[in-house]
Amino acid sequence: MNKERLPRWGWLLVGLFLAALIANLLNLIVLVPTVFPEAYRSITVITTMSPVLIYVGIWYDEERQSYWEHSRARIVGDVLFVVAGAALGSAITLAVIVDLGLSAFLQDILAMATGFLLAWGLFWWRNPDMYSVQTDQ
Structure with a gap:
């Protein structure tokens, strides 16, 4: 994939759209009819979108290419870690606020x-060097 074909926000938009499409298909075909009540449907969308939010930036930014x-x-x-963090964070939040x-x-x-x-916190915890500020002294 050519990074120059789209700006960073374009790749992010395409990735988030595909992640939402996959999550909604998963909800429609597998999870909602068998497991999830409709109030918790957004957990799968959030879970599939979270790696896109983190990894598009890492893939696109030249200074973060050492990650690969x-x-x-x-x-x-x-x-x-990213997927588990997104699933747990969104599920706990919805469990607390769904009946409010x-x-x-x-x-x-x-x-x-x-x-x-x-x-993102779990990703940062595993990779703190990626977001540290480098100063030349």
């Missing part, structure tokens, strides 16, 4: 914020 030199097992572990009478839109926004923050 890690072993495949390390990268897979990072992705699993908030609108579904507000519930989804709060779940997204918590899920994405926990996912």
Whole structure:
């Protein structure tokens, strides 16, 4: 894939659209009819979108290309941490607020914020050197 074909926000938009499409298909075909109540449908969307938010920036930014030199097992572990963090963060938030009478839109926004923050926090915890400020002294 050519990075120059689209700006960073374009790749992010394409990735988020595909992640939402996959999550909604998963919800429609597998999870909602068998497992999830409809109030928790956004958990899968948040979970599939979180790696896109983190990894598009790492893939696109030249100063973060050293990340791809890690072993495949390390990268897979990072992705699993991101996915688990997003799922846990959004699920816990929805479990707490689903019966408070908030609108579904507000519930989804709060779940997204918590899920994405926990996912990024776990990624940062495993890779603190990627976001450290380098000073020349």
